[in-house]
Amino acid sequence: MAVGRHTRAPADRPELPRPLVHSGGTAVIESHATARATVRGFNPRTGKPSGQPVPVSDEAEVGRVVAAAREALPGWAARGGGERASVLEAVADALDAARDELVAIADGETALGEVRLSGEVGRTSGQLRMFAGLLRAGAHVGAVLSPADPALGRPDVRRMLHPIGVVAVFAASNFPFAFSVVGGDTASAWAAGCPVVVKVHEAHPATSIAVARVVRAALAAAGAAEDLLGLVVGPASGAVLVTHPDIAAVGFTGSLSGGRALFDLAAGRPDPIPFFGELGSVNPVVVLPGAAAERADELARGYLGSLTLGTGQFCTNPGLLFVPEAGGLLDAVAAHTRTTTGGPMLSERIRDAYERGTAGHTGRELARGTAGEGAWAVAPVVRHADLAEFLAHAAELTEETFGPAGLVVTYPDPDALLAALTVLPGSLTGSVHAVETDHPLAARVAAVLRPRVGRLVHNGWPTGVAVCWAMHHGGPWPATTAPGHTSVGGTALRRWLVPTAYQDWPDALLPPELRDANPLGVPREIQP
Structure with missing residues (x-):
């Protein structure tokens, strides 16, 4: 099942081929020659199924969900930081309001316990509010001005960061909220101005579907496009997602073997894209x-x-x-x-x-x-x-x-x-x-x-990662594929931003953040 603007079930098809990459969840893949393949979560306490089977996404469905996210990109990228911040806060409020329902579903699929899971919902909504505060501060655009200097033969050059495009996010098994459908990767990508398509983890498909319903309703109520969030389901959908031409970057949290396989796919595309993977760590x-x-x-x-x-x-x-x-x-x-x-x-x-x-x-x-x-x-x-x-x-x-x-x-x-x-x-x-x-x-x-x-x-222990502007949750290979970036903290959104330098453009045609009057009041660096 794919959750996007297009949720029509595809026609029945033959059994899926063995996937290129399996993210390693709890679920089984149920497939028959005349029936649609599904994934299903299991309760780790009992070993028995939890929740209803969720249909997997075939290649056509992945394409429809990505296309819907691509259509949502221009309007979302054009919004100012304050507007995006309000939407993120609305989603955070909706998650908090649905906490009890979501925790009950997640506990049945993960056995992580109500106390831990309730706290994780709070961490997830807190991440959204943190990025909202960062957006209102305005420094995320990285505005830099080098005014013209005829004596040095230097033109007027002004630089800022723009959204990279549609981002693919791979949910993690061990955090069904904070590193999943609307976890840190999704929150930071939204803050950067990017729509997101999430590859659901097979360990908690019912939780993922429930969260997506809450979030998409909150996006619509806040006046944003529902397709800022889309879901795809099933092990094989991950490779399809990474190689889709409209995906501009990937965020991954998972195993070294699975992450490396997807990293190689991202690098081997005709148009290679950034792959920000958190893979494994011994934490001495x-x-x-x-x-x-x-x-x-x-x-x-x-x-x-x-x-x-x-x-x-x-x-x-x-x-x-x-x-x-x-x-x-x-x-x-x-x-x-x-x-x-x-x-x-x-x-x-x-x-x-x-x-x-x-x-x-x-x-x-x-x-x-x-x-x-x-x-x-x-x-x-x-x-x-x-x-x-x-x-x-x-x-x-x-x-x-x-x-x-x-x-x-x-x-x-x-x-x-x-x-x-x-x-x-x-x-x-x-x-x-x-x-x-x-x-x-x-x-x-x-x-x-x-x-x-x-x-x-x-004089502390490494478990527990504070969600704050200064946090760096990354490291050299094999901990991550991009040691200069973080998946937790305020600078996590830099993964989803790319710079453009504007040379000698008329003031009226520049983005507001780079105009002389600085109408949005964003922090800027100006070369003497």
Whole structure:
């Protein structure tokens, strides 16, 4: 099923071919020679179907939804920042009003719990309001003026950013609201002036359809085009969407393998397009000797809390923990691991991948918790390797295991630690725990981590990403495909903007943001 201006069901067709890319959700694909293929969510607590089957989108439907979004582009791009801001706030209000209904549907497909999901709806509406505030501030247009200087032979040049076009967004499995239909990618693209077509994640199709209905009604009530948001459904629709000629950019949150396949499709088009993918991250945490000596038990509790939050299904999960060989921190981590309880994974496939990953992992098992209740429940597992073992198997030990699995690496001295940190792949975050006596070493550790991560955390844990103007949720490959950009925070909309320089244009023909009078009052940089 595609949710767009055109929602007519296509004719029955033969069984779909095996998709190029499967996003890896909970749902099954039900297909028969004379029946339309569907996807359906499952309840991770019971392993049983949740919600009604949702028909998948064939190539023709994907084309209709993208065409509808393309028609909505000129009117939306032409609106001023204040007008767009009002629409975003209207959508935020509608989501808050429908919170109870949406949370109930999502809990049946994800088992994430009402408290977590209710908070996630609030985060989603909060993101929309954050971008509304940013639009009203006006700095997002990036206006720069270089007035003519005859003495230097310089013409009058004025530059600003414009919407890139229709954006394709791939919803994530682990955030059915905040990284899904109207999550950060969609909110930032709307703020930039771009319509969005979302590829629904198979883990929560009923939730996605329900959210889209609320959002499209809110868009219409606010005087905006409903087709600023369209949905396509089904694993095969992702490849069709990325290669559609009217898609101008892609936002993706998901697995390394799936993201890389789509990234290659985007780059291999006759007209390559930007692909902003968040793919995988081990998020190293370094505990320095002074901190380990002073608060071992506190650090062990904090580590296990972060590792098992949401059954470990966060992209910022602390997969690698470096601790000193001396002291009792390793023993404290083992003790707290044994008291932890896991929970259900989002899908049977994700559960199976976790079990394979933890069973075949290099390194000794340090401790294991209990799985808890649920058809797809898993136990937290923490393994241990010394620094020599870690370096000998670094390629394997720095691969992400999605779920509540961690590796503790013990180091003998600071110099050995610093050398080991240089082999780390790109990550979304890097964290350092230190007391005042550790500060000289903390500065050295931060210098090594900085080019390898997008966010440096001091005396904290990486899970939890604040939605604020200054946040950077990105990092070098394989954490993302574009380390200069973020999927959370005020600058997330820069992914969907492209610059145009206007040389010697008459003032009356310039965009309002670049005219001498600056009628919209946007912040501008003016070259002396």
